[in-house]
Amino acid sequence: TQLLEQSPQFLSIQEGENLTVYCNSSSVFSSLQWYRQEPGEGPVLLVTVVTGGEVKKLKRLTFQFGDARKDSSLHITAAQPGDTGLYLCAGAPWRGNKLVFGAGTILRVKS
Amino acid sequence: DTEVTQTPKHLVMGMTNKKSLKCEQHMGHRAMYWYKQKAKKPPELMFVYSYEKLSINESVPSRFSPECPNSSLLNLHLHALQPEDSALYLCASSPVGTSTYEQYFGPGTRLTVT
Numbered sequence: 001t002q003l004l005e006q007s008p009q010f011l012s013i014q015e016g017e018n019l020t021v022y023c024n025s026s027s028v029f030s031s032l033q034w035y036r037q038e039p040g041e042g043p044v045l046l047v048t049v050v051t052g053g054e055v056k057k058l059k060r061l062t063f064q065f066g067d068a069r070k071d072s073s074l075h076i077t078a079a080q081p082g083d084t085g086l087y088l089c090a091g092a093p094w095r096g097n098k099l100v101f102g103a104g105t106i107l108r109v110k111s
Numbered sequence: 112d113t114e115v116t117q118t119p120k121h122l123v124m125g126m127t128n129k130k131s132l133k134c135e136q137h138m139g140h141r142a143m144y145w146y147k148q149k150a151k152k153p154p155e156l157m158f159v160y161s162y163e164k165l166s167i168n169e170s171v172p173s174r175f176s177p178e179c180p181n182s183s184l185l186n187l188h189l190h191a192l193q194p195e196d197s198a199l200y201l202c203a204s205s206p207v208g209t210s211t212y213e214q215y216f217g218p219g220t221r222l223t224v225t
Contacts (some may be wrong), residue, residue: 033213041202042115042216043154088153092212097142097205098167099214101153 002027004091006102014110016078021087021105024071027092032072033099034063039084079109114138115217117202126192132220134202136183143185144200144214145177146201153203154216160185161207192224 006023013019031050033038035043037093045057049065049072060083062075076083077103086106115136124130134143138189138219142161159167160179174196176188187200203214 031212035216040199040219040221042218043202043214045215048213051125086151090214095210097159097161097207098156099212104151104153106151 002029002091002100003094003111004089004100004102006105007088008105009083009103010106010108012108012110015080017109019076019079019107021074021089021107022071023089023091023102025091025100026070027091027100028069029070030094030101031092032065032069033090033092034074035088036070037088038084039067042087043088074096076107079107081109081111083107084109115198115204115215117203117217117220118163119220120218121221121223123225124189124192125225126194128192129190132187132200132202132222134187134217135183136202136204136215136217137183138204139182139206139214140215141182141207141210143179144201144203144204144205145175145185145187146203146216147196148199148201148219150199158187176183176186189222192222193225197222197224 034046037043050065052069054065060077089102145157148154158177178186199219201219202217203215
């Protein structure tokens with residue numbers, strides 16, 4: 001069974017601070033997706049990383065896929081209250097279409 | 112268009128009622144999914160349809176019955192639910208045959224069973 005360990009589970013920071021969320025596994029994934037979800041809404045796809053060592057930037061968000069394709073990180077620079085939400089990482093297996101989700105990180109950015 | 116729509120947005124039903132949740136996508140995706148999500152937890156996979164055929168049933172109780180009438184529509188029929196079935200029900204779709212399996216989620220149906 002493939003597992004994705006996501007940390008931290010909860011993060012409460014002040015506006016302007018930086019933060020990093022981690023997803024780690026002993027399994028290799030073909031790709032990894034990051035989603036952000038606001039209360040009462042569905043998850044919104046932020047990015048997909050595919051190549052080992054890949055780094056993608058989305059404004060103040062930086063996503064990295066580990067060289068061995070077993071881990072990923074999300075770094076937010078100068079967090080804003082609008083970044084508040086549940087962040088989910090999800091690994092795609094080499095076969096089949098069943099994503100493996102991390103437990104999620106609840107981020108609260110206070111103004 | 113990367114939109115997945117779900118209706119209704121909210122649903123309150125008694126334990127003896129029969130209701131249906133509906134999902135629609137027009138992205139040409141041939142895989143569609145039903146997930147159940149409790150507050151502050153990741154989505155839990157319930158069913159997967161691939162090319163309109165049920166390919167995965169995650170041992171979901173028979174009081175949940177999925178249906179895929181065509182490549183754009185996905186329904187979830189509900190009957191004799193329990194209060195513990197109250198949750199956010201999410202529909203998602205993805206292309207088939209790619210290595211990324213990016214899934215696009217709808218806004219969900221907030222279900223309350225009384």
